[in-house]
Amino acid sequence: MARNSNGRRVRHTDFLDNGMVAEYTGPGLLPGESHGGGSIGAYLLHRAMPHLPPWVAAAGIGIAGGLGSLQWEQSAAAGVGLTLASVALTGATWWMGKSTTQQRRLHSAITVAAASAWTTAACLAGPAAGPLPDMYLIGAPVLALSWNIRMILRRNDDPAGQSSDKGLLEKVGLARAQIGNATVEPNRVTAPLAVEAGEQTNEDVSKALGRIASALDLPTSAVRYQPDPGSSRRGELVIVPEDMLAQAAYWEGPSNLGGSIADPLVIGRYDDGSPMYLWLPGDPKAGRNGTHVLVAGGTGSGKGETALNLQTEILSRRDVLLWLSDPKMFQDFRPLLPGIDWAAEGGTPTEVMVEAIKAVIPARTRWLGQHNYRQWVPAAAEVQNDPAHTCRTDGRACGCAGMPYLVTWMEEAASTLRNIGDNAFTGIAQEARSAGVSLIVSLQRPSFDQMSTSTRASLPSVIALGCDPRDESFSLPDTVLDAGAHPGAWGNRRPGYCYLVTPGIDETRYASPGRTWGFAPDAVSLMEVLADWAQRNGAVADPITAGAASSVAGNAYTGRTAPSHGPAGHAAMEDDDVDETGYGPLVDPEDEHIDPEAELPESQEGDDAPIFGRNSGRKPSPEEARRLFADALAEFEAAGQMVVGPKDFTDWCDRHSLSRPWVSERLKEAAMAGRLEATNATGRWRIVPAPVAA
Numbered sequence: 001m002a003r004n005s006n007g008r009r010v011r012h013t014d015f016l017d018n019g020m021v022a023e024y025t026g027p028g029l030l031p032g033e034s035h036g037g038g039s040i041g042a043y044l045l046h047r048a049m050p051h052l053p054p055w056v057a058a059a060g061i062g063i064a065g066g067l068g069s070l071q072w073e074q075s076a077a078a079g080v081g082l083t084l085a086s087v088a089l090t091g092a093t094w095w096m097g098k099s100t101t102q103q104r105r106l107h108s109a110i111t112v113a114a115a116s117a118w119t120t121a122a123c124l125a126g127p128a129a130g131p132l133p134d135m136y137l138i139g140a141p142v143l144a145l146s147w148n149i150r151m152i153l154r155r156n157d158d159p160a161g162q163s164s165d166k167g168l169l170e171k172v173g174l175a176r177a178q179i180g181n182a183t184v185e186p187n188r189v190t191a192p193l194a195v196e197a198g199e200q201t202n203e204d205v206s207k208a209l210g211r212i213a214s215a216l217d218l219p220t221s222a223v224r225y226q227p228d229p230g231s232s233r234r235g236e237l238v239i240v241p242e243d244m245l246a247q248a249a250y251w252e253g254p255s256n257l258g259g260s261i262a263d264p265l266v267i268g269r270y271d272d273g274s275p276m277y278l279w280l281p282g283d284p285k286a287g288r289n290g291t292h293v294l295v296a297g298g299t300g301s302g303k304g305e306t307a308l309n310l311q312t313e314i315l316s317r318r319d320v321l322l323w324l325s326d327p328k329m330f331q332d333f334r335p336l337l338p339g340i341d342w343a344a345e346g347g348t349p350t351e352v353m354v355e356a357i358k359a360v361i362p363a364r365t366r367w368l369g370q371h372n373y374r375q376w377v378p379a380a381a382e383v384q385n386d387p388a389h390t391c392r393t394d395g396r397a398c399g400c401a402g403m404p405y406l407v408t409w410m411e412e413a414a415s416t417l418r419n420i421g422d423n424a425f426t427g428i429a430q431e432a433r434s435a436g437v438s439l440i441v442s443l444q445r446p447s448f449d450q451m452s453t454s455t456r457a458s459l460p461s462v463i464a465l466g467c468d469p470r471d472e473s474f475s476l477p478d479t480v481l482d483a484g485a486h487p488g489a490w491g492n493r494r495p496g497y498c499y500l501v502t503p504g505i506d507e508t509r510y511a512s513p514g515r516t517w518g519f520a521p522d523a524v525s526l527m528e529v530l531a532d533w534a535q536r537n538g539a540v541a542d543p544i545t546a547g548a549a550s551s552v553a554g555n556a557y558t559g560r561t562a563p564s565h566g567p568a569g570h571a572a573m574e575d576d577d578v579d580e581t582g583y584g585p586l587v588d589p590e591d592e593h594i595d596p597e598a599e600l601p602e603s604q605e606g607d608d609a610p611i612f613g614r615n616s617g618r619k620p621s622p623e624e625a626r627r628l629f630a631d632a633l634a635e636f637e638a639a640g641q642m643v644v645g646p647k648d649f650t651d652w653c654d655r656h657s658l659s660r661p662w663v664s665e666r667l668k669e670a671a672m673a674g675r676l677e678a679t680n681a682t683g684r685w686r687i688v689p690a691p692v693a694a
């Protein structure tokens, strides 16, 4: 006996006995829901009703025999007619029963033959003649009882348990569907279901799921249907009566510290308690492609904590780099920052990161190709000592530094998509998988006005958290919604509840809800320890990735620092920059590009001094203006602001009495000269770092 979400008891045994029915019992009945009016007599009548028809039929046959004898007793013509009618009726029963089981067909034919033979004899000879009364008194109850017994044993009647539960299925519009023997696991009942051939399809079952849940008084997400891929009318109905996820479970640390990013990431558990796995890189042996992920959910649906689940898993692996863009100033992720290879706030730093991602993808793909990797595998992250993966033409091992997997994360991506244009993301997503790069995009309101369908289509995996019901079709594929997934039913009332659609997971799982681990306040210290571990033991950027990133981002890309190893990646750090614990840099990541030894500019202006100095009070000559413009670009570059547009020159224009249209023209000229490169956003240009003098 279990309780449903309303605390009402559901008698599962009845479900099984009848093949389908989940019947309320005892305290589960609400006032007014009593069987047949509330009295014991009415209840018994209610239970006996299904068994009465054979008895009514038996009585009817007796009456028919009596009445018939008044009309036809001793009539030879009637004898011929009644005998023919009886044979015809028996034959018709046999013929009509061909679609049912052999046993049911025989039982029906014998019943009809016996009843029609007795009626014929009674009509012709009179019901009281010879042995007819005894035959009736013995035969009629035996036949009626045989049908009663058959009904009681119905679950064993058909091969493979095929039976139909008219009660529930009729109620939900699937009256002629057949339901097979249910498999019962703790809190999960799975029953094969077949709808009527030629009349209904799997789609009709999907549409009826809400009604089935309603009939069983369960939440919509408790009832799912997994169509059989080989049939349009068969599938499996899954019912999970009790919501095992209602009790939040909390993160207790990474699942596989020091493992490879190719091992599954565990981000929570399903409603049967099994772990929710997600793989980012592909695996040629398992026939699985690498994937990009959309984390979609409304405000308060648990996106932030889902991100923490994924990021802590990523940072706990030895062969992966994480680049994170977050317009919310790393509000949720601050404890993890030391382990992150590159963290960029929204706006220009994110624009720079996106440009850098675009540059590292071809560089990484080229490297993987040169080292004979068709896609990224963990061996690619090791030093290349295998002659099968050498870039040397003589076939000897090349010893090149390994290339860690790269996860690029766009948190709260709506504004980034708006500013950068989601074409950039589509391009990145399409190219990235062959470069050992996964893109993770988190979006608060998953809807078509936030992200184009082609960008959405380029993110094959989704973690769909609670959302507005109107946005469900954006989050999840139709097939998963048809199978019973319903994130709109959660809204923000079930934080962390999610559906996970991703390669490597059995598709029957897609419509099963899961829940991410919650992050209790005391998880912060554990996250800090993890970030420290990642900073010390995690992968550092390989020369190809770091080189390509720096070539675009200049000193806006520093790479992660590893305090115990001294300089890591391509970013050296002085001992003095490390705090006394030896655990972390003393400077904020956004200040890391500033040279502490550099002379401070002489200024009487205090902190509010404009970056480009005060108004010179005169308009420079064209020559001088161009030189000042070149200097301004160099200053942006030195400050790590690698993407610029006319609006960044507003103060500068005031300073030098020059106009923004003039700047726009110079920007275009600089692009023609190779100093700038166009980005996806109109009017925004990426500074091409000036070559360093040898």
Ligand SMILES: Nc1ncnc2c1ncn2[C@@H]1O[C@H](COP(=O)(O)OP(=O)(O)OP(=O)(O)O)[C@@H](O)[C@H]1O
Pocket (backbone or CB within 6 Å): 248, 249, 297, 298, 299, 300, 301, 302, 303, 304, 305, 306, 444, 495, 496, 497, 515, 516, 517, 518, 519
């Ligand atoms: N898996 C979970 N188990 C238990 N509680 C959770 C879980 N996920 C999130 N929560 C709780 O739900 C609340 C909202 O979560 P969170 O801040 O992650 O949502 P969000 O979608 O990021 O919201 P917003 O977009 O407003 O930042 C928080 O109090 C959080 O602790």
